[in-house]
Amino acid sequence: EDQVTQSPEALRLQEGESSSLNCSYTVSGLRGLFWYRQDPGKGPEFLFTLYSAGEEKEKERLKATLTKKESFLHITAPKPEDSATYLCAVQASIGNTGKLIFGQGTTLQVKP
Amino acid sequence: SQTIHQWPATLVQPVGSPLSLECTVEGTSNPNLYWYRQAAGRGLQLLFYSVGIGQISSEVPQNLSASRPQDRQFILSSKKLLLSDSGFYLCACAFRGTGQRTFEQYFGPGTRLTVT
16 A cells, blocks of 8 residues: 655744754655655645655755655754644555655754 | 645634635646535544536535636635535645645645634
């Protein structure tokens, strides 16, 4: 069964304290792995798509990496405005519907 | 770029009442469309998806139904709401852009539904 597990569930950092969020997945053939940011009461905001092991993408203080079993979202020198829930999702290579399987998310709080 | 509209933004409905949530998309044609529900503090559960007008696939058995009467319109409905239907409902659209290897999904602002 295709599955996505994110850890930790919650993470509290001081401003400037770098860390990483983990997304472990099992899927019958990976077509893509996606990261989203979700602020309270809002829809998820698209961040990155990763397609194959070894791939990396960056956006401001965020860097996403991918292996054959997991993805990491590295946050360098975070600021309070980086506080949000970060969601990871995978798309299986079977079928062409674009369906995603989501993890439960990691809620990040960055204190000034 | 695409824009996804959802309304209403918030809704409070009594148990047993009907429901209609609407999602419309601008800026793209022939997208795949999706309805998700998100319970408090939890991930997204896919409810329905559609790859074209009149084509609806259901992911979980439930009290809800979906319809796609136009290319860029997706509607979520219920004849009689249950307490367990409360949640945050999200509409998403996906398309494969030039040079992209797969569909990327983009989300609307969501509808907060409270069934009392």
